[in-house]
Amino acid sequence: MSDVRPEDDAAPGDSAADGSGDDPDSEVPPHRAVPRSGRLDSEIRQGTPYTESQVIMPTVKIVAPFAFTYGLFITFHGSGSPGGGFQGGAIVAAVVFMIAFAFGIEATRDWLANTVVVALAVGGALAFAGIGLIPVARGGAFLQYDLLPIPVKYGLESVEIFGIAAIVSGVLMGLFFLLANGFNANGNGFGDDGRAEEDAGDDRGDEPDAPDADRAAATDGGER
């Protein structure tokens, strides 16, 4: 689990400390509220706030396997006990949140590739639709389980496991990583400065020829 923590972990905190420490006085971006009183601590920790904690990391190391197993149990055993794909998928996603809080969101983002998140969400939707359409192809109604080549109970369970649980866990992880990115730190608050096109091509946006504005955004948390 410790290999999930690359050396660029400390980068957001460090660069936020010295990179944006000089500009809170300059001017507030239009998408951010003007401070009425007190401090504006989002300027200090603009990136994903992360502190390496000797308490949280071992705790998560111990708890995460059990929570993950519990999520899988809730998913797979939904036909015999309370629960099902929705609850189990949410618990599985919550395990990823836990790991991200303990070992850094950016590190977790690198560890859990975008492909996994997208495959879960899209594959779940396709699996649910496919399981529903097989009976239609055999001349029945949508989701008519007795026309599936497996017992009815396993038809329901496959919908819960491959359909609902996959969609929910994938979408929740995706929302988490999206929110961790947030709006673009510079400009009008949206990421429409051309980085969307970069995102499509490359996972890591730290090309050496990236413009200065992009690099600033990346170091203080604007990166994926």
Added chain:
Amino acid sequence: MTGTSFLAAPALSQTAPVVAQVTAIEASLLAFVVLTALATAMARDVLAAVIVFGAYSLGMAALYTFYRAPDVALTEAAISAGVTTVLLLLTLAKTTRIDHDAVFESVNVPAAGAVGLLFAGLLLTMGDVPAIGSPDAPVWSNPEVSQWYLAETYAQTGVDNTVMGVLAAFRGFDTFGEAVVVFAGGIAALIVLHREVFA
């Protein structure tokens, strides 16, 4: 399965005062939920409101368990207490947090009056709500619907959990629509944030 044990349990009499049926656990859970809900609404600091809201969801999950709705309780605990709190905290970390001197908001009198009126109106309807577990409650007194599902779910689908049987089989198409809504929610977040990748 759950339903039969429910029926076999001694039926609470309709005429008994409701107060007599409230146990200490139930009363403390209800008080906890009401207090945390009020604290969520009144907290001046948004971070405090988010954390208290998580506690409120946990109390609701315990209450659902107490009322023998473990599926709802699991959903409440996982989604509301867990995931929503994490997402709200993450959003707060991205936005401005202002130091406050006061712990609670000052009460907005017109808003409080409107809420009080609505609350009073809802209280007036409480007289017609059947007592919890009452055999005369509509959920028990119509054998054509709820009792049919309890009796037929295992025979027709082979699953013990009636909730899952209803969700995945009897109203499977609705569930498919819900799953697609969740999927569309993720896509919508991508579009709003002008991104093409999740992670």
